[in-house]
Amino acid sequence: xxxxxxxxxxxxxxxxxxxxxxxxxxxxxxxxxxxxxxxxxxxxxxxxxxxxxxxxxxxxxxxxxxxxxxxxxxxxxxxxxxxxxxxxxxxxxxxxxxxxxxxxxxxxxxxxxxxxxxxxxxxxxxxxxxxxxxxxxxxxxxxxxxxxxxxxxxxxxxxxxxxxxxxxxxxxxxxxxxxxxxxxxxxxxxxxxxxxxxxxxxxxxxxxxxx
Ligand SMILES: [Cu+2]
Numbered sequence: 001x002x003x004x005x006x007x008x009x010x011x012x013x014x015x016x017x018x019x020x021x022x023x024x025x026x027x028x029x030x031x032x033x034x035x036x037x038x039x040x041x042x043x044x045x046x047x048x049x050x051x052x053x054x055x056x057x058x059x060x061x062x063x064x065x066x067x068x069x070x071x072x073x074x075x076x077x078x079x080x081x082x083x084x085x086x087x088x089x090x091x092x093x094x095x096x097x098x099x100x101x102x103x104x105x106x107x108x109x110x111x112x113x114x115x116x117x118x119x120x121x122x123x124x125x126x127x128x129x130x131x132x133x134x135x136x137x138x139x140x141x142x143x144x145x146x147x148x149x150x151x152x153x154x155x156x157x158x159x160x161x162x163x164x165x166x167x168x169x170x171x172x173x174x175x176x177x178x179x180x181x182x183x184x185x186x187x188x189x190x191x192x193x194x195x196x197x198x199x200x201x202x203x204x205x206x207x208x209x210x211x
Pocket of ligand 1: 075100102138139140141
């Protein structure tokens with residue numbers, strides 16, 4: 001009688017611990033799912049001035065989008081990475097900062113503006129091809145990171161990693177979940193095996209000395 005009470009208590013205790021660990025797995029997974037998707041930019045855009053991972057400007061649903069030429073310290077496009085629908089007219093507008101700039105396609109649809117430092121100068125291109133990842137640059141400052149990207153419609157995406165270096169963080173979370181998951185499985189198994197053997201072979205040493 002006493003023995004069975006002890007076994008029940010031990011079983012419930014282990015089950016509760018295992019449930020706690022399982023809960024931790026659930027919340028870690030929920031945190032990871034919280035991120036947004038952004039276009040899977042090539043390195044050319046990832047290294048663009050004024051761009052940080054996860055900071056794509058989602059302008060889908062608009063017929064027109066404006067990008068500043070000569071933003072930040074003067075050698076950047078702003079926003080440097082935009083996501084638009086097919087048929088969107090993108091207008092680049094010069095700030096007059098940072099010297100003479102132009103807008104010239106790198107990959108994707110082809111276009112090229114003149115080089116100028118005139119504030120208020122504009123250049124336009126309408127992106128027609130759905131699913132295309134377009135990249136562009138300022139030719140005088142391409143070597144200094146004056147790059148930009150225009151993702152159009154249904155492009156390949158990746159998990160946005162706002163404010164964090166991409167890969168190490170992702171791996172860190174996966175490793176954590178991995179170990180917590182193994183821990184939970186081990187605890188449940190040990191609990192079940194312990195209960196089974198104690199019930200089958202009787203007499204746990206802890207059950208002695210009861211009244
Ligand atoms: Cu430039």
